[in-house]
Amino acid sequence: MNLLVTGSSGQLGSTLLKQLNSSDYQVKLTSRKKPEGIEHVEWVYSDLLTGEGIEEAIKDVDVIIHAATSPIKNSKIVEVSGFKEFLGKIQHIKHFIYPSIVGIDEIPFKYYQQKYEAENLLKNSSIPHTIVRATQFHHFVENIFISKPLFKRYIVPGNVKFQSVDVSEFANHLIGLVEKEPQGRADDFAGPDIITLREMAELKININNEPNKVLSISLPGKLYKSFSDGKNTNPIRKMGNITFEEYLLNKMV
Numbered sequence: 001m002n003l004l005v006t007g008s009s010g011q012l013g014s015t016l017l018k019q020l021n022s023s024d025y026q027v028k029l030t031s032r033k034k035p036e037g038i039e040h041v042e043w044v045y046s047d048l049l050t051g052e053g054i055e056e057a058i059k060d061v062d063v064i065i066h067a068a069t070s071p072i073k074n075s076k077i078v079e080v081s082g083f084k085e086f087l088g089k090i091q092h093i094k095h096f097i098y099p100s101i102v103g104i105d106e107i108p109f110k111y112y113q114q115k116y117e118a119e120n121l122l123k124n125s126s127i128p129h130t131i132v133r134a135t136q137f138h139h140f141v142e143n144i145f146i147s148k149p150l151f152k153r154y155i156v157p158g159n160v161k162f163q164s165v166d167v168s169e170f171a172n173h174l175i176g177l178v179e180k181e182p183q184g185r186a187d188d189f190a191g192p193d194i195i196t197l198r199e200m201a202e203l204k205i206n207i208n209n210e211p212n213k214v215l216s217i218s219l220p221g222k223l224y225k226s227f228s229d230g231k232n233t234n235p236i237r238k239m240g241n242i243t244f245e246e247y248l249l250n251k252m253v
Contacts, residue, residue: 001024001025001026001062001063001178001179002025002026002028002060002061002062002063003020003025003026003027003028003061003062003063003064003065003178004027004028004029004030004057004058004061004063004064004065005017005020005027005028005029005030005064005065005067006030006031006046006057006064006065006066006067006068007031007066007067007068007069008029008030008031008035008038008043008067009031009032009033009034009035010031010067010068010069011137011139011140011167012067012099012137012167012170012171013029013031013035013067013068014035015167015168015171016065016067016171016174016175017029017035017038017041018168018171019168019171019172019175020175021041023175025178027041027042028041028042028043028044028057028061029041029042029043029044030043030044030045030046030053030057030068031043031045031046031068032045032046032047044056044057048068048070048077048078048082048083048085048086049074049077049078049082051082051085051086054085054086054089055089058089058090058092058093061090061093062093062094062095063093063094063095063096063097063178064090064093064095064096064097065097065099065174065175065178066096066097066098066099067099069115071111072111075110075111075114076114079111079114079115079117079118080114080117080118080121083118083121084121087121087122087125087127090127091126091127093127093128094128095128095129095130095177095178095182096122096127096128096129096130096182097129097130097132097174097177097178098118098119098122098129098130098131098132099132099133099134099170099174100115100118100119100131100132100133100134101115101133101134101135101136101232102133102134102135102163102188102190102232102233102234103133103226103231103232103233104116104119104133106226106231107223107226107227107231107232108222108223108226109223119131119185123184123185128182129182129184130177130180130182130183130184130186131184131185131186132173132174132177132186132187132188132189133188133189134165134170134188134189134190135162135163135164135165135188135189135190135191135232135233135234136162136163136164136165136232137164137165137166137167137170138164138165138166138167138191138242138244138247139167139247140164141162141164141197141200141244142200142204142247142248145197145200145201146197146200146201146204149210149212152211152212152213153212153213153214153215154201154204154205154212154213154214154215155215155217156197156198156201156214156215156216156217157197157216157217157218157219157224157227157228158196158197158198158201158214158216158217158218159196159197159198159216159218159228160196160197160224160227160228161194161195161196161197161227161228161229161230161232161233162191162194162195162196162197162200162232162233162244163190163191163192163193163194163230163232163233163234163235163238164191164200164244164247165189165190165191165192165239165240165242166191166240166241166242166247168242169189169239169240169241169242170189170240173189173239187237188234188237188239189237189239189240190233190234190235190237190238190239190240191238191239191240191242191243191244192238192240192241192242192243193238193243193244194230194233194235195244198214198216200244201214202214203244203245203248204248207245207248207249207252208248208252
C-alpha cells in the first residue's frame with residue numbers, strides 16, 4: 001500500500017508520521033517545508049498555492065491522508081481553489097481521507113466555512129473518500145486561548161465550550177481508516193469531555209501551580225454564541241480517551 005501524507009510538517013502530519021514509522025505501508029510525505037528526522041522516508045516538495053510538485057507527490061500513490069491546511073495565511077486558496085485543482089489531479093486514488101472539523105457547517109468562521117466548501121467539493125467529486133471531522137486538538141486550544149497570561153490573568157471568553165481531543169488519538173484513527181472502504185462522511189471523532197474555556201484555564205493554573213487567575217468575559221455576535229452553544233462539540237461521539245487535564249499532566253513528564 002502506497003500512502004501519501006500531505007501537510008507532513010504540520011502538527012497532525014508530523015504526528016501521523018511518528019505513528020506510520022512502524023507500519024508496513026510505503027509512506028511518502030509532501031509539504032512545503034521538509035520535516036525533520038525523515039532520512040528513511042521519501043519526501044516531495046509541493047505547494048497547493050501554486051500547484052508546484054503535486055504531480056510528483058501523487059505519483060504511484062494509492063491512498064492519501066490530506067493533513068495539509070492553512071487556517072491563517074492564504075486559506076481560501078489552500079482550502080478551496082488549490083484543493084479543487086488538487087482533486088482534479090488525483091482521479092487514480094483509491095481512497096482519499098480528509099480530516100475536517102466538527103461544527104464547520106454551523107459556525108460562522110471564515111476558515112471553517114472554507115473547510116465546509118472543501119468537503120462539498122470532495123463529496124461532489126468521483127474520488128472514493130472518507131471525510132472525518134474531529135473536535136479541536138488540546139494543543140490548539142491551549143496555544144490559542146490560554147498560552148500566555150496578561151497581568152497574571154488568563155482573559156478568556158469563559159462560556160465557550162470545547163471537547164478537545166488529543167492529536168495522537170485522531171492520527172491513529174485516521175490510519176485505521178486507510179484499509180477500510182471509503183465511507184463518504186464518517187462519524188465524528190470527539191474528545192472525552194465537554195468543558196468551558198474557563199475550566200480549562202483553571203485546570204492549567206492548578207496543575208502548573210501558577211499564580212495566575214482567570215478573567216472571564218462575554219463577547220457579542222454569532223461566532224461567540226455558536227461556541228457557547230457547543231456547536232463545535234458532539235456529545236454522542238466521545239471517542240478520545242486522553243482528557244485535557246491528562247494532556248497538561250503529560251506535558252510535565
